[in-house]
Amino acid sequence: MSTLLRWTGLDKLISFYRYFAFNGPRVTTASGVVLLLGVAAIRLYWLAGGFPLPAYPAYLAGYFALLAAAAVLASVGMVAGRRPGLVWVGWMVGSLVSAASLAMYLASRTGGLPGLPQLVGWWDYPLGTFAMALAALFVGVHVTVLTGMNVAYPHRRQWHD
Amino acid sequence: MTQLDYPAWLRIEHWVNVLFVTLLIRSGIEILSTHPKLYWRNDSKPGTEWARLTRKTMLTDKLYDTLDEEESYSAILSLPGHKMLGMGRHWHFITVIGWILVGIAYYILLFATGQWHRYIPYSWSIFPQAWNDTLTYLSFKLPAPLPGQPLDAVQKLTYAGVIFILAPFLILTGAAQSPAVEARFPWYVRLWGGRQGARSLHFLGLLAFIAFIAVHLMMIGLWGWPQLTALMIFGEARHLGWALTASLVIIAAIVLVHIAATQWSLRSPRTVQRALGSVLIPARRLILRPLASAQHYSSSQLSAEHRVNGKPPDSDDYKIMAVHNFVDWKLEVGGLVENPMTFTLAELRALGEKQTQRVLHNCVQGWSSIGEWSGVPFREVVNMVKPLPQARHVCFLTMQDTGRDEPSAEGSGQFYEIIDLPLAYYPQCLLAYEMNGHPLPIKHGAPLRLRIENQVGFKMAKWIERIEFVSTCQGIGQGMGGWREDNVYYDREVEI
Amino acid sequence: MGAIRPELTVLTGEQKHRVLEQVGRKHGSCRACGGDTFAVGDALYLGFLFLSEDSDAYMVALSCTNPACSAPHTGVRLPESEFLSPAVRT
Incomplete structure (x- = not known):
């Protein structure tokens, strides 16, 4: 595999990210928390009557509640500065929540969800697009943390030169 | 009201601007590569950078200097690449002279011909309209242009921001990095949060420009490349096939200029130094040389x-x-x-x-x-x-x-x-x-x-x-x- | 002549004595007049500032005591261990 990457020159493209390193742990964490709370807030809004359909199956309400709760808990974990292990778990749960929300949204618009055939192909919904963007951005920010391009609170750069 | 069409000067300036902006971006990246670290404070203290765009780390048991920290970026990204700061500076400064002159001509013509209406909003109603347009884009649809105008509300505000805020911002933060300007007007560099503040803001301006170009190209793709390039080449949406071909030819010509500038700089840097220097040296003597230092930091x-x-x-x-x-x-x-x-x-x-x-x-x-x-x-x-x-x-x-x-x-x-x-x-x-x-x-x-x-x-x-x-x-x-x-x-x- | 420069280390009497011992052991002589008696001055740590130097290298100032010497200022390169106790190094 690595030979193939080298031969195609893709290894240089993939390792390009190593040229980027930023030192803004608080900004990184704040961005992650805002994005994740945005993901949660939209689900809570839908749960509180903002969902564009007059009626929807109970499992969807359960999913919204679970997703919002998990996102809020993950956000709390991400700022638990004294417990770096918990911070790591917070980011991971945040990414899982974001990925799940993206997958569910895409599934509802493509294959369809049980009891919700009317959502298939309904892309004309700004809040839904916005929710997808928030989730995708959260995963993006987390990837930058995992690759070392960014550091998240409470970690700091130990640059000496 | 002036008909907001595509007069010849606007079309010519657009394509010249594409050439200049891309030359500025690549030569700017060359200049960045020579010290690929960005700070907010004047002391550039090692370890305090908010961004580093390098893989190098220095050993600190021996004196290292900033020449050791210099990166060699690819010529695809930077003009000319390969650790040639001198060439990058020549291209950046010669291009910025051209860019400023073209920009001044553009401003004058915009206001003299009434074409400024295409960019500058004159009613608060543009903001609710821009919000509606944003929702339309989020619905994966394209909003209608403003009545009688070539752009929708979001586009109009964006172009106004790029032409009247972002471009001057880049020139002003660039000027704030001139030692002569800093020496004569220390208050000016303080205005930007200091020398490194100006440098970091200049970099963020670059990112904003790159983001603008990416979205601009995406939008042209979505709205219709042949139609829009026909407007920007022929002045009206006709000969769409020719417009598509012509747009590709123009872009290829711009790429060729880049390749030529890169190769010339790599193969014969002395002639580049002499040729571009013959313009840059007198320009600096005229504009910057009279600025004598009046600095008294505490x-x-x-x-x-x-x-x-x-x-x-x-x-x-x-x-x-x-x-x-x-x-x-x-x-x-x-x-x-x-x-x-x-x-x-x-x-x-x-x-x-x-x-x-x-x-x-x-x-x-x-x-x-x-x-x-x-x-x-x-x-x-x-x-x-x-x-x-x-x-x-x-x-x-x-x-x-x-x-x-x-x-x-x-x-x-x-x-x-x-x-x-x-x-x-x-x-x-x-x-x-x-x-x-x-x-x-x-x-x-x-x-x-x-x-x-x-x-x-x-x-x-x-x-x-x-x-x-x-x-x-x-x-x-x-x-x-x-x-x-x-x-x-x-x-x-x-x-x- | 101005203040002592920040890079220089002032040596104690015992350290200067050790320097002279090393000079004697290496049969050091003055570049200008060939004399072999010196007064010891300050030491300059070379290891950090100079590319070619070993990490423990110092230059120690020597002044030829021959009053007729045309260029009495010279120096000897010594590793830290030969004249400085490790704790003194800064």
């Missing part, structure tokens, strides 16, 4: 640590001189002068009243620091040796042998730099033997270095041993005006 603003560009002379003679506190060092001042003289360090110290200046130091690579320098005003030495009428320049010869002392730099030989004689009379042109109240440290040029506060650092020769007044730069090294100009094709007038 002692609380002094940087605790200063980076260095260049390593000390690695010779036994120098080390023995240093360990004896330079009592045997002598400065010879000669050449085209009536009265050649030799000074010891003690004699220089006894010469007139010691002058002290607290100033912002600008490295050509982009880092900075604030230092206090004390010494003898160079004009006093000049007045003593009395230059002959034919003397036009002053050459500072140093004890540094670049081939031996500086493996990170191309080239070899004794380091020297030449300044124009009028600079010697500037009030803060100083032969410095102290830094921050102590004898000048070895790494900063002991026993004597030059300070000219409206130039970038490489002109301020360190470890000086001889000063020679000359009538021309010809015959000294490669004749380009200094070691860096000769060997790494730096530009000669470095007020920016």
